[in-house]
Amino acid sequence: MSEPLFEFLCRMGDNTLVLGHRVSEWCGVAPVLEEDIALANTALDLIGQTTLWLNLAGAVEGKGRDADALAFRRDVWEFRNVLLVEQLNGDFGQTMMRQFLFDLWHKGMLIALQGSSHDQIAAIAEKSLKEVTYHLERTTDTVIGLGDGTDESHNRMQKALDRLYPFVGEMFVSDDVDAAMVAESIAPDPADLRPVFDARLDEVLSDATLVRPTSDFAHKGGKSGQRHSEHLGHMLSQMQWLQRAYPDATW
């Protein structure tokens, strides 16, 4: 049982790690000062959540790896984040759309995980949910504000949605790991989270005057680790560089 549980925890922690890293790339160059602060805050929350998930993953694995060992010493094929979060930042609109789509899934997932049979998972979910609820409020407002803003902002947000929508489906794919989690009442079946996600997505897109793409085609391969995008390797080469270049050092 510990292997699927380890996989599941890596998925949670890698999502927040990779997205937290992407968001942190905005440091100092956001459109307004308030956004610099808000983006840093989101990145901070996600990095904090990463530490909780990956430390638990390491403990479950029982091979002496902690969150840092998992974050900084695994290679691309060992990462289990969904493809959505490793997509490039693009413009501010694309970053916000990516964050909104993830936040909406993330919140649903965390609500379900609060009732996990695994006490530590339930506790991490409860703590994370407070933060993610706030992230979602912000990104919802931003998606609506920019979607229903000027022609330019509207067009950019529609383009961002079209660009990212093919990465939504993967968040709801169920596989053997999920089945094992469901069997132990540790985590929900991701497919069950989709209806609530869809309903809220439609509401927000309607307020934002944006049109949901008709094709439900979904890229896959991130959460299974079978085929990440080319972007992840470049992110890791930056993120892991010091740990790899100076393996004997402590920081």
Next chain:
Amino acid sequence: MYAQMIKSTGKGVKSLDEMDPEERAFQERINAGGKIEPKDWMPDGYRKTLIRQIGQHAHSEIVGQLPEGNWITRAPTLERKAILLAKVQDEAGHGLYLYCAAETLGVSRDQLTRDLLSGKMKYSSIFNYPTLTWADMGAVGWLVDGAAIMNQVPLQRTSYGPYARAMVRICKEESFHQRQGFDIMMKMANGTEAQRRMAQDALNRFWYPSLMMFGPSDKESVHSAQSMAWKIKMNTNDELRQKFVDQTAPQAAYLGLTIPDEHLEWNEERGSYDFSEPDWDEFFDVLQGNGPCSVDRMEARNKAWDDGRWVREGLLAHAEKKRARKMAAE
């Protein structure tokens, strides 16, 4: 110090007898340790000098995000990454409080931003130096935040109320930053041979630029005399620089690192360290826009501002639409 070479009226300090009653009352209030608040009468020179000083300080916080932001994506552990992110977030917050303080003097944040981006207003020379290794994150916190604190702690008692109150909040966070920087330096100085070398190299590169943060000697400056009479400058540049050296030299010794100054020596008689002046030609070059990163920093800020235009316009347009819809519904 984030405010360098601030010009005041350029005239000498008036005596109380030379002042008209309004100005005399203003100066007497300051002399008695009172605070000036936004709605109070103040001389034009006081207002203008403060706008320049607070604006330059705010810009320094904003541009100061860049050299440290440079290492956020390469921070070596999750904890270090979180600490650095939180620090850079604090700096953005400092910028925000300071712009708010400046706005109470009748200048908008947008105007100040335009003046920064056009190069009309300056920011501290220190942020035009590159951060090249992880040890620089230690050196910046230890030395740069350390030098900033030297200047900002006395400014908590400055005569302008909003500025003084902003400083109180900022100083708490800055001393936290300095401790975190020192902590990185400790790890590096006590780490592997490569880490120790990085730590020494960072100190070598940041020592003199940190001394320059206080600005050139201003003992004879009319600007400083006026600013000190107004209590918007509390100490001379040389006093603060000396204090900084006296505080930092023993810390470097504790780290087992060598300050790159062969003349640095304890002077028993003065009860202070003797030390070498930085290269002031280099300082003026940096102020002229010829710092190692000056062009990069300004390009980065301008690009961020230009790239963000559609976002600011979009959010503004949405707020307008919402307001109009609400009005129509009423």
